[in-house]
Amino acid sequence: MVGPTASISNLNRADGSASFKCPTTGYDVLGAVNAPIELPTRRDALKPEEATVEVFVKPGTTTAGVGERYIEGILRSVLGKVVLGREKGFPRRGVVITLAIVGGGNVERGDSYLTILPALLHTSLLALLSASVPLSMTFAATTLGVTISNEIIRDVSPRGAKAAASLHALAFSSKGHLLLNESQGRFDFEIWEAVREQALFICQGAAVPSADGDVAMDEEADRTHLDGFIRETVEDQIHSEYNWKVDSV
Numbered sequence: 001m002v003g004p005t006a007s008i009s010n011l012n013r014a015d016g017s018a019s020f021k022c023p024t025t026g027y028d029v030l031g032a033v034n035a036p037i038e039l040p041t042r043r044d045a046l047k048p049e050e051a052t053v054e055v056f057v058k059p060g061t062t063t064a065g066v067g068e069r070y071i072e073g074i075l076r077s078v079l080g081k082v083v084l085g086r087e088k089g090f091p092r093r094g095v096v097i098t099l100a101i102v103g104g105g106n107v108e109r110g111d112s113y114l115t116i117l118p119a120l121l122h123t124s125l126l127a128l129l130s131a132s133v134p135l136s137m138t139f140a141a142t143t144l145g146v147t148i149s150n151e152i153i154r155d156v157s158p159r160g161a162k163a164a165a166s167l168h169a170l171a172f173s174s175k176g177h178l179l180l181n182e183s184q185g186r187f188d189f190e191i192w193e194a195v196r197e198q199a200l201f202i203c204q205g206a207a208v209p210s211a212d213g214d215v216a217m218d219e220e221a222d223r224t225h226l227d228g229f230i231r232e233t234v235e236d237q238i239h240s241e242y243n244w245k246v247d248s249v
Contacts, residue, residue, distance in 0.1 A: 004229065006122065008130045008237040016131020020123040021103070024155035027116050028103030031123035033131040036093035051085030051095050057120065058100040071113045071120065075099075078171060078180050079124055084134040095133060097124050112161050112184055114143050114169040121171060121180075122230065129234055139179055140203035140226035141171035144195050146187060152198055168192065170199040174227060203227055 004022045011017035014032035021028040039052060046052055055075045057068040075097075083095055099120050118141040125138060145156035145164035153160060161167055166185030173179050183192065205225030 004119075004122070004226075006126055006229075006233045008126050008233065014127075014131070016127045016129070016133070018123050018126030018130055019102075020119050020126065022119050022155060025115055025119065025157050026103075027101065027119040029099055029116075029119045029123040030102045031097060031099045031120075031127040033095065033097050033124075033127040033133065035095040035128075035131055035133050036090045037096060039094035039096075046092050046094075047085070049086060049091050051083065051090040051093050053080045053083055053085070053095045053097070055079065055097045055124070056099065058098065060101045060103070067113055071117065074117065074180070074182065075120060075124060078121060078139070079128070081179060082125075082135045082137055082139065082173070083128070084136055087134045090134075095128075097127065099123055111158055112167055114167045114182055114184060115156055115158050115161050117169045117180075117182070118142050118155075118171075122226070125230065126233065130237075137173045137175050137177075138227070138230060139171050139173045140230060141169065141180060142199050142202045142226065143167060143169045144199055144202075146185070146191055146195065150191060152195060154198075154202060166191070168195045168199070170196065170203075172200055172203045172227075174204075176200075176204070201225070 002023045004020060006018060006020045008018045010019050011032055015035055016033040017031060019030045036051060039046060053076055055072045057072050058064060059068065121141040128135060143156055145153040145160055146166045147153065148165050156164060156167060164185065166183060166187040169180060169182040170178065171180035202225060204227050
């Protein structure tokens with residue numbers, strides 16, 4: 001299966017930016033981060049000791065509506081858990097994340113927004129890293145669909161979501177914490193537990209014990225799971241930016 005593609009620092013006039021494309025779902029998202037900045041809001045609405053995280057989702061061909069406001073709330077909740085807003089220069093300031101759906105079509109009115117959540121979350125994370133916003137951890141997210149026959153499908157497309165019995169969007173931190181758990185449809189606890197286990201494997205891969213008893217990540221799995229993909233994307237960007245320095249040593 002063809003994996004996602006991503007790039008960092010695409011835009012010149014933003015503090016940080018990134019793009020993320022998932023060929024399975026077809027979503028292509030471009031994100032920009034500006035931080036820390038003065039927010040054009042009431043002074044009494046700002047947090048006195050930490051940064052205020054604002055997220056804006058812009059559909060490519062239509063105006064933002066209720067669905068975008070709903071998904072902005074989910075993104076704000078997840079990203080607010082990982083941004084270290086109490087660092088120097090961030091209290092009473094803003095971290096503004098703008099996400100534009102530039103390809104793959106938009107989520108139609110009445111359709112589930114869970115299918116696009118991973119693309120939006122990964123774009124946000126890479127853009128925050130590009131902007132050097134201090135984070136307590138990184139994360140990876142995926143959306144799984146469960147058919148009527150209880151078959152679990154990875155990276156559900158908008159068309160596949162309509163036929164699924166239930167949809168589940170989960171995000172796991174680099175420390176193994178469950179940061180996001182959004183579900184739709186009918187399912188029982190056994191189905192959800194199976195979904196959680198597969199989502200954890202997709203996001204973080206499998207741990208392989210070494211001969212001395214330590215736990216190490218399998219190299220092949222590290223290249224395929226999403227946490228490893230995020231890490232490699234950042235490493236490639238750092239290597240390209242400092243390639244001149246490495247060659248001169």
